[in-house]
Amino acid sequence: MLSALRATEPAKYVIYVGFLAIFALFAVALRDSGFLTTANLLNIIQQTTSVTVMAVATVFVLTVGEIDLSIGSVVAIAALVAAVTMREFPWPLGVLAGLAAGVAIGFVNGALVAYVRLPSFLVTLATMGLLAGVARSLTNLQSVPVEDDVFNALFGSAALLGIPSLVLWSVAAVGIGHFVFRETRFGAHVHATGDNAGAARAGGVKVERIRLACLVVSSTCAALAGLLYAGRLHGARYTLGETDLLTVIAAVIVGGTRLSGGAGSVPGALIGSLLMGMLNNGLILMGLSVSDQMIVRGFIILAAVALTLRDRTR
Amino acid sequence: MPAAAQRPEHSQPPVLALEGIHKTFGGVVALQSFDLEIEAGEVVALVGDNGAGKSTVVKIIAGMLHPTSGRLRLDGADITFADPSESQARGIQVVYQDLALADGQPVYMNMFLGRERVIGPLRRLDRRGMIAETAELVQALDVRIPSVRARVRDLSGGQRQGVAIARATHWARKLVLMDEPTAALGVAETARVEANIRSLKERNLAILLISHSLDQVFRLSDRICVLRRGVQVGVRRTNATSNNEIVSMITGLS
Ligand SMILES: Nc1ncnc2c1ncn2[C@@H]1O[C@H](COP(=O)(O)OP(=O)(O)OP(=O)(O)O)[C@@H](O)[C@H]1O
Numbered sequence: 001m002l003s004a005l006r007a008t009e010p011a012k013y014v015i016y017v018g019f020l021a022i023f024a025l026f027a028v029a030l031r032d033s034g035f036l037t038t039a040n041l042l043n044i045i046q047q048t049t050s051v052t053v054m055a056v057a058t059v060f061v062l063t064v065g066e067i068d069l070s071i072g073s074v075v076a077i078a079a080l081v082a083a084v085t086m087r088e089f090p091w092p093l094g095v096l097a098g099l100a101a102g103v104a105i106g107f108v109n110g111a112l113v114a115y116v117r118l119p120s121f122l123v124t125l126a127t128m129g130l131l132a133g134v135a136r137s138l139t140n141l142q143s144v145p146v147e148d149d150v151f152n153a154l155f156g157s158a159a160l161l162g163i164p165s166l167v168l169w170s171v172a173a174v175g176i177g178h179f180v181f182r183e184t185r186f187g188a189h190v191h192a193t194g195d196n197a198g199a200a201r202a203g204g205v206k207v208e209r210i211r212l213a214c215l216v217v218s219s220t221c222a223a224l225a226g227l228l229y230a231g232r233l234h235g236a237r238y239t240l241g242e243t244d245l246l247t248v249i250a251a252v253i254v255g256g257t258r259l260s261g262g263a264g265s266v267p268g269a270l271i272g273s274l275l276m277g278m279l280n281n282g283l284i285l286m287g288l289s290v291s292d293q294m295i296v297r298g299f300i301i302l303a304a305v306a307l308t309l310r311d312r313t314r
Numbered sequence: 315m316p317a318a319a320q321r322p323e324h325s326q327p328p329v330l331a332l333e334g335i336h337k338t339f340g341g342v343v344a345l346q347s348f349d350l351e352i353e354a355g356e357v358v359a360l361v362g363d364n365g366a367g368k369s370t371v372v373k374i375i376a377g378m379l380h381p382t383s384g385r386l387r388l389d390g391a392d393i394t395f396a397d398p399s400e401s402q403a404r405g406i407q408v409v410y411q412d413l414a415l416a417d418g419q420p421v422y423m424n425m426f427l428g429r430e431r432v433i434g435p436l437r438r439l440d441r442r443g444m445i446a447e448t449a450e451l452v453q454a455l456d457v458r459i460p461s462v463r464a465r466v467r468d469l470s471g472g473q474r475q476g477v478a479i480a481r482a483t484h485w486a487r488k489l490v491l492m493d494e495p496t497a498a499l500g501v502a503e504t505a506r507v508e509a510n511i512r513s514l515k516e517r518n519l520a521i522l523l524i525s526h527s528l529d530q531v532f533r534l535s536d537r538i539c540v541l542r543r544g545v546q547v548g549v550r551r552t553n554a555t556s557n558n559e560i561v562s563m564i565t566g567l568s
């Protein structure tokens with residue numbers, strides 16, 4: 001049966017099979033350490049919410065044939081901007097300010113890529129560094145507490161009908177993202193542009209607009225991820241999101257999105273993100289040292305990428 | 315040399331008129347003072363050796379490239395196409411030499427590329443409708459592909475060409491530009507495409523056909539325009555010229 005699956009669409013199923021295998025492994029190996037408890041599983045989802053939100057947006061960016069390396073820095077900027085705003089103003093303004101920062105950065109990235117025609121790798125590499133500097137100077141390396149209870153509930157600890165709000169944010173991001181990616185004209189144009197920009201243009205698609213839109217979506221989702229960190233941690237700090245870029249890209253690629261554009265999967269990115277969170281959680285529960293965790297995680301990602309990306313036609 | 319002066323008296327302006335089109339790429343002159351008119355219901359063939367500038371003409375008309383200088387007129391009115399979406403909106407369709415299909419996407423999505431159909435309040439893609447219509451279309455044009463859900467990458471070169479031609483003929487309302495449409499096709503498929511071109515002509519569309527097969531050009535065209543290294547050597551009525559004359563115009567040898 002496995003060979004039949006492989007013959008059709010290997011990349012699509014490997015991630016799900018791998019996810020279940022590792023899940024089963026942890027469930028058995030860590031049965032006495034509380035891995036399988038509802039609390040722990042919900043905890044994994046809540047800890048990965050920000051990465052999941054960014055992963056959904058990154059599916060769009062990679063599928064359109066670009067990359068956004070600045071998302072980690074946007075997380076910190078948006079969280080800090082929101083936190084600082086909320087010192088003086090009501091929380092909705094803080095949310096708006098944080099998201100607006102994301103939208104604005106996305107427009108700058110997108111305009112440089114789509115209209116000035118600079119490679120997104122270089123543009124966002126530059127803005128990544130630049131924004132990391134801005135995040136540090138914004139509050140002089142100080143962390144900014146967020147004491148607004150409504151904000152901290154909505155973007156952190158609240159629950160609706162017993163479901164934690166961070167889980168709901170994940171579900172919403174994946175649900176909306178999947179719908180837009182698979183079921184709308186915009187999604188179709190993202191696919192076509194990343195697959196063959198010349199053909200898309202010849203077909204009447206405004207490829208520049210599509211590229212711009214993807215980078216704006218990416219930056220805006222990174223800003224939302226920043227708000228979700230600020231809500232969960234009751235504060236913002238320039239280090240937020242610092243290590244997320246690689247996790248997000250690994251999650252998305254392992255989830256079956258092509259680095260070269262033209263194809264992607266939002267549910268795959270969710271599974272990839274949960275896989276990363278589960279690895280963190282499981283390896284900690286196993287009592288591995290931080291350095292051992294990094295090594296094991298690296299090997300597992302490598303194995304997953306090898307299985308997913310092996311090119312059958314070469 | 316104003317083209318308008320050469321134009322015979324017609325009650326209707328030509329569907330398309332190109333006047334004094336120049337195109338340079340950096341230092342390379344691809345096209346020099348090119349003039350051409352195409353009437354409704356007319357097949358004009360554009361011939362010339364490799365690199366003569368034929369595809370450049372097509373891309374300029376489609377809005378893929380912008381002329382360095384010169385004018386385009388559609389139904390007598392000056393027009394500039396900022397990009398291909400604007401030429402399509404005016405009923406112009408193109409079969410590009412490099413086919414311009416998105417390889418990783420299914421046939422039906424390529425058929426509707428840029429004009430995807432949506433349904434419902436959420437404006438979902440109407441995949442079922444697009445699949446059904448594409449299936450009907452490829453059947454009607456006798457394009458033999460395994461499935462309209464197949465990805466273009468998994469089709470043969472000739473099947474891809476069939477898809478590109480089906481798409482262009484389906485959406486065209488005014489003018490079809492075909493850049494070597496039968497280059498990858500077998501004998502039977504070529505005959506079907508030629509029949510297809512004749513029926514477009516009967517529907518009173520204007521057609522610009524690029525082909526390296528002079529037999530095909532003589533079978534289908536009303537007029538033949540010859541390009542040599544970016545220079546328009548001449549335009550002949552097909553029934554008033556000969557294979558030999560066209561060949562010597564193409565090569566520059568007599
Ligand atoms: N994008 C481009 N950049 C630079 N030069 C170009 C470009 N497109 C075409 N050219 C040049 O313009 C000239 C005409 O090219 P064109 O593609 O129009 O030829 P063609 O008549 O279609 O040839 P073929 O029969 O081989 O298809 C060639 O010398 C080509 O090298």
Ligand SMILES: [Mg+2]
Nearest residue numbers: 368369411493
């Ligand atoms: Mg050509």
